[in-house]
């Protein structure tokens with residue numbers, strides 16, 4: 001493996017102690033007496049055979065499990081890996097924005113070479129890892145590992161007694177699953193006013209397992225709410241949700257995240273080369289030359305899953321649209337929504353800006369399908385139609401299978 005000469009790093013140019021808040025937990029300063037569950041390994045184990053791929057078979061030098069209140073800064077300090085390396089990793093992270101999703105219990109593994117950080121792995125679950133590998137004196141590249149594993153279905157059912165949130169929580173749905181249910185049926189049901197005691201619900205939830213271990217990832221496969229004489233349903237067919245009749249539950253996506261049209265200043269390009277290093281630095285979004293303060297619109301119905309500041313991406317928002325689609329909006333000046341909020345297509349969610357590392361005022365807009373960034377200007381975006389005629393039989397049999405599961409649980 002090629003190694004790089006390292007110049008003395010100019011620490012002075014880096015921002016002072018940036019506190020990145022991890023996961024959903026607000027930042028709290030670390031106590032000085034914090035015990036570090038760092039597993040230092042004997043030197044003899046460090047020299048294992050060279051790996052063939054970037055998924056490293058070498059034993060890491062340190063492994064650290066994230067605790068509540070940790071920040072990336074303090075972890076890098078504790079491990080004495082250096083803030084400069086942290087900023088280099090963060091610079092690479094702007095293309096994937098994985099560091100902001102770290103939460104207590106996730107694991108960081110560090111590989112060092114001659115005292116410098118050579119590789120960092122974020123382990124979110126057995127199903128999902130992101131690896132940052134040194135690609136030059138001051139640059140890292142990332143790779144992402146996703147394992148599909150096995151999904152097992154279960155039914156979560158209950159009666160309405162109090163609010164939908166309280167009733168669903170009692171039955172065993174998580175807060176984020178409840179948000180997804182609300183987002184799916186937002187046009188059909190007023191969750192605050194329409195539900196009555198005695199109404200009931202059934203949700204078919206799939207849980208992901210890898211080699212028998214639950215990863216914590218879940219998927220809503222189907223749901224039904226019996227609201228007096230009404231029946232509200234949603235079925236996940238190939239990543240999109242349809243009702244009993246096969247009509248789409250989501251409105252069509254908008255191609256552009258703004259009301260007016262703005263010059264496209266940089267296109268989606270997975271092979272874009274860094275102008276200085278010449279290395280591939282993917283551009284996972286589309287840039288629009290929006291003046292600071294331009295209203296930014298949600299391109300589809302969904303749930304806000306992140307409103308975060310990143311030293312390079314600036315203030316950014318992530319919205320999940322059902323199971324399959326996700327959008328991201330970077331370099332904003334102001335967020336008009338908060339995490340957990342349900343949004344509908346065309347809703348004003350933010351004002352554009354020039355925050356983070358940006359060469360001028362613009363909006364960087366990303367569309368992800370099944371966890372991978374795609375060209376938002378060219379990708380097939382959801383249209384508000386029903387199930388295709390060609391898929392009709394497959395949809396009907398999926399729907400009937402899910403309904404049968406709900407019926408078993410729902411009659412009690």
Ligand SMILES: [Zn+2]
Pocket residue numbers: 266283285286287363364365
């Ligand atoms: Zn961009």
